[in-house]
Amino acid sequence: MVVDLSLRHTLHKRGMRMTPQRQLVLDAVRELQHATPERICAHVQRVAPAVNITTIYRTLDLLEGLDLVRHTHLGHGAPSYSTHAHEHIHLVCHRCGGVTEIPPGELTVLTEQLQERFGFVLDPSHLALSGRCGRCTGHTETAAEANVS
Amino acid sequence: MVVDLSLRHTLHKRGMRMTPQRQLVLDAVRELQHATPERICAHVQRVAPAVNITTIYRTLDLLEGLDLVRHTHLGHGAPSYSTHAHEHIHLVCHRCGGVTEIPPGELTVLTEQLQERFGFVLDPSHLALSGRCGRCTGHTETAAEANVS
DNA sequence: TTAGGTGCAAACTTTTTGCCTCCGA
DNA sequence: TCGGAGGCAAAAAGTTTGCACCTAA
Helix, strand or coil, X not given: CCCCHHHHHHHHHCCCCCCHHHHHHHHHHHHHCCECHHXXXXXXXXXXXXXXXXXXXXXXXXXXXCCCEEEECCCCXXXXXXXXXXXXXXXXXXXXXXXXXXXXXXXXXXXXXXXXXXXXXXXXXXXXXXXXXHHHHCCCCXXXXXXXX | CCCCHHHHHHHHHXXXXXXXXXXXXXXXXXXXXXXXXXXXXHHHHHHCCCCXXXXXXXXXXXXXXCCCEEEECXXXXXXXXXXXXXCCEEEEECCCCCEEEECHHHHHHHHHHHHHHXXXXXXXXXXXXXXXXXXXXXXXXXXXXXXXX
């Protein structure tokens, strides 16, 4: 992927530098979506084996500060990083741990309601709703539920 | 607190035993609500200093398996354990990290919608919605938002 | 030449595992 | 006495920190 000029610009404004590592991490997040730092690291190392996991963490922090990536805790273990472009809602089953993805439109009503009543601006693409999925409640499986990551 | 007879019974049915540690951990979760394993451990150790953190983890697992307690990831770090009796929704601000609690009734519409369309039974009392709270978006603070833990 | 950035190693935090001992049915 | 439980220590997983070196402005 080509060097991200807007990233270079943003960094420069803050007295920071564009580096191959930063580009690679941003690319990896964009490409993988929902990846843990470890997976991002592995992906980056396929191209640049010398890159250290420390750099991954530092860069993810940086990119998050610049609002270019965001992390979510989908339940257990390591957080998962995505870009804003990646839009959908996660339904996490607290029995089987499966994650169902549904379109963000499902939450428009709730989003408006929360903003109106609590001044809370919901981020509909980066949250995890917990409950019990169709398989674990014994309901019929739908197409949407098959989309488990 | 008195020994929980129904817990003793449930355990016995599965060939397990009731122990002081298990009672203490359950009591601690009930009393504290939203406590991390570490806090639960500290609480238990005020009464029984010899209880090891390992036992806390094992017992929380056990109680979760029995559906007596549940854990939620409110964002970062350690999970927080609660009993079912503790009913409310968490709005986690991903800017300031603050947690706003709102009544579970706010999600009835969504709950029905998710069940109908995806067979997903939402657990309205134990989930965290992420977004940006009133303070961080510059809106007027409401009474609900003041309830930050 | 001077900060920013990276790699490396070590520390740290949280959770899990293995093993041995204890104790109640 | 037999298996479930708990304590302890060590390991594992995930993340952070300190420090020396390197390099682009």
